[in-house]
Structures are given as C-alpha cells and as structure tokens.
Amino acid sequence: MHIGFVIKWPKNAIRQVIGEELYAESLCRELRQMPGVRSAQLYYPNLMPAAKIDIMIHLNESLPGPFARKHVLYLQNFFQQGSDVVLGYLQKKGYDGFAFFSQRLYDLHRQAGYGGIFLPLAADTTIFKPREKNPRYDYDVVYVGNDIKGEERTMRYIYPAAAKYNFGLFGNWWPYPPNGYRDLFAKLSQGSISREESAVLYSSAKIALNYTAEDSIYWDAMNLRFFEVLACKGFLISDKVPSAQRELKGCAVFTDGGEDLIAQIEYYLSRPKEKDEIAANGYQYILQHATVQARAKQLHNYLQQIMEIN
Structure with missing residues (x-):
C-alpha cells in the first residue's frame, strides 16, 4: 500500500x-x-x-x-x-x-x-521523552507556541505568568500590527525552538503552560502540546478543553486563567512532590494511551x- x-x-x-x-x-x-x-x-x-x-x-x-x-x-x-x-x-x-x-x-x-x-x-515519543535537565531552561514557567490565539486569551492564560515568574517564551511573536500585548511578547520571545529542544525545555522547566483557541474548546479537541509536555514528564497547566479534563484527570491541572492561573502556579511551585506525582501520571498516560x-x-x-x- x-x-x-x-x-x-x-x-x-x-x-x-x-x-x-x-x-x-x-x-x-x-x-x-x-x-x-x-x-x-x-x-x-x-x-x-x-x-x-x-x-x-x-x-x-x-x-x-x-x-x-x-x-x-x-x-x-x-x-x-x-x-x-x-x-x-x-x-x-x-x-x-x-x-x-x-x-x-x-x-x-x-x-x-x-x-x-x-x-x-x-506524542512522538522518539522525540518527546524525558531528557536530562538543562540549567539554561530552569524556568518557573514556560510556553512554546506562536501568536495565533488573540489578545484576550493570551492576556488571560499567558500574561499573568509572564508578569510574575521566571518565564520562558518560545515561538513566533511579532510586534506588528503594533499594540501593547504584541510589543510585550515580541520582546519576551526567544524565537522558534526545535522539537528536540522543546523536549529538553519541557523536561527542565518546573511548569509548562498550554492554552487553545476558542474553537478547540467548542469542538472539544486536544492540541499536540497536551501530549508533548506529558511525554517529557513535564508538569502541565492548561485551559479547560472538555476531552482533556476527562482523559487527563490526575495527569495535568486545568485553569480558568488570570488569578486562578497564578493560584495554581503558586500552589504547585510550593509543592514539588505533588507536582512531580501528577507529571508522572501524565507520562504513564502517554505511554499507555497516546x-x-x-x-x-x-x-x-x-x-x-x-x-x-x-
């Protein structure tokens, strides 16, 4: 065939x-x-x-x-x-x-x-798998993705972490058309990152964020980031996609963004053992199902x- x-x-x-x-x-x-x-x-x-x-x-x-x-x-x-x-x-x-x-x-x-x-x-587990931690990527919080989800969701699910923590941003974020949010994230972004380096990043950072477009929530579709972070035994906080909340219960954490995102980050940064247990559950979910x-x-x-x- x-x-x-x-x-x-x-x-x-x-x-x-x-x-x-x-x-x-x-x-x-x-x-x-x-x-x-x-x-x-x-x-x-x-x-x-x-x-x-x-x-x-x-x-x-x-x-x-x-x-x-x-x-x-x-x-x-x-x-x-x-x-x-x-x-x-x-x-x-x-x-x-x-x-x-x-x-x-x-x-x-x-x-x-x-x-x-x-x-x-x-997840492609030949690429996304637990890697040796790299001190270069010892961020409190990271996000890998391009500027395609709009200002409202970006300010709700990314900005609170970027403004408060040791934050790593990777992907294509352009300063045009100019406005406050684009200027800020264009300065923060370290540019595109390969899948192989993303795996090292997810293995090294304390928390990885995920957020989806409104369509993904409405049509109930998990994006690749769910699977790739968990495959690296990374700890994931995401917005609330219904199928992810069903499938990944106990394997990831879900947030409404804004102040709730800050509360989740604070809680899990102060409880590394609990955080690592959830990440380990997510890793096993990938190996067994995804x-x-x-x-x-x-x-x-x-x-x-x-x-x-x-």
Whole structure:
C-alpha cells in the first residue's frame, strides 16, 4: 500500500513551523514500519505524487483527485464560518473515509449517518521523552507556541505568568500590527525552538503552560502540546478543553486563567512532590494511551478497511 498525506500549503511557502506537517511526518515514519505499507510520504500542492498512489489522507480541506485511488479526510484545522458547516460541505465531496481529532465533530458526523474513526493527536515519543535537565531552561514557567490565539486569551492564560515568574517564551511573536500585548511578547520571545529542544525545555522547566483557541474548546479537541509536555514528564497547566479534563484527570491541572492561573502556579511551585506525582501520571498516560506509534496502528487498520471496500 502506498500512502500519502497532503496539506494545503505549498512546500516552503510559510516561514513558521506547521504542526500538522511535523505530525504527518511522524505518522509516515511509523506507517512505513507496518506490514504491507510500501511507502508513506507527505505531499504538498506543489509537490504531488508522480504516479497514482493507493490512498491520500487530506489534513485540510483539499478535495479528492486523480492522484490517489482512495481519499480520507483528517481535518487538522477549524473554520470561522463554522466547522460543522464546512464538514457538511466536505461530506459530499467523495471522500472514502473520515478521521477526526475533534470529539464533537466526530459525534456530529456519526449522527449524520457517516462512518469514520476518532483519532486524537498523540506524542512522538522518539522525540518527546524525558531528557536530562538543562540549567539554561530552569524556568518557573514556560510556553512554546506562536501568536495565533488573540489578545484576550493570551492576556488571560499567558500574561499573568509572564508578569510574575521566571518565564520562558518560545515561538513566533511579532510586534506588528503594533499594540501593547504584541510589543510585550515580541520582546519576551526567544524565537522558534526545535522539537528536540522543546523536549529538553519541557523536561527542565518546573511548569509548562498550554492554552487553545476558542474553537478547540467548542469542538472539544486536544492540541499536540497536551501530549508533548506529558511525554517529557513535564508538569502541565492548561485551559479547560472538555476531552482533556476527562482523559487527563490526575495527569495535568486545568485553569480558568488570570488569578486562578497564578493560584495554581503558586500552589504547585510550593509543592514539588505533588507536582512531580501528577507529571508522572501524565507520562504513564502517554505511554499507555497516546503515542504516535499507537495512532499509526489505528490509522493503518482503518486504511486497510478502506482499501478493502470496492
């Protein structure tokens, strides 16, 4: 079986790292180890297969075409016009299968009479694993991510920690268009960081923060940061994504931001043993339930079913 993943952005067209690109590369590596898989590769609009492949997995709203025999939609993004509206449109576009990392979208899809699988994201534990602590990253609190969630959520879930603690910020934070929040975080940010260095950072810092876009909460989807921090045996404080609160009870801590975030940070910085116990629970959760290797096996089983359907 020849498998492809395709994202909607041309290769090298965007300067910043695209999460689904890196995640797809990890899945490709694991799929190539599976029996019957002859190739697994990531494609782009400007770099498509030279010959028809068996199955293409669309990570964005790209449409089926003659470049593959079968097509699976595995949406990695949400839409301002309503993700349910866009899904309703895409359901009629000839995909042979569907996979979801959003619990709510998956439930709506099934209620509409369509088949598919729920396939949450996961940690690539060949990269994200406990590392030797680096004194350079001995921060009280860290956050790794780009400036894509807007001022209100950034000021609620990041600023309180940045203003009070030894805080490490990594990612693309631009000072334009200029305003107070962008100026502040552009000065704080140490720029982009590789996945390998992120693993060292999460292993070294006392607390890692996570916060998601409003769409992630509404559509009930955990982002990669949940899994990557825990895979490094890092201690995570996050905003309240419903599926994360269900799945990661006792493995991470959840906050409403603002003063509540400060209270959580103060509490756990003063109780390192309790903090480490929660982090250890999170690490075991990843090993048992949320590795990219396990997700690749789930996906491989589903693709085999798709290929068996004439």
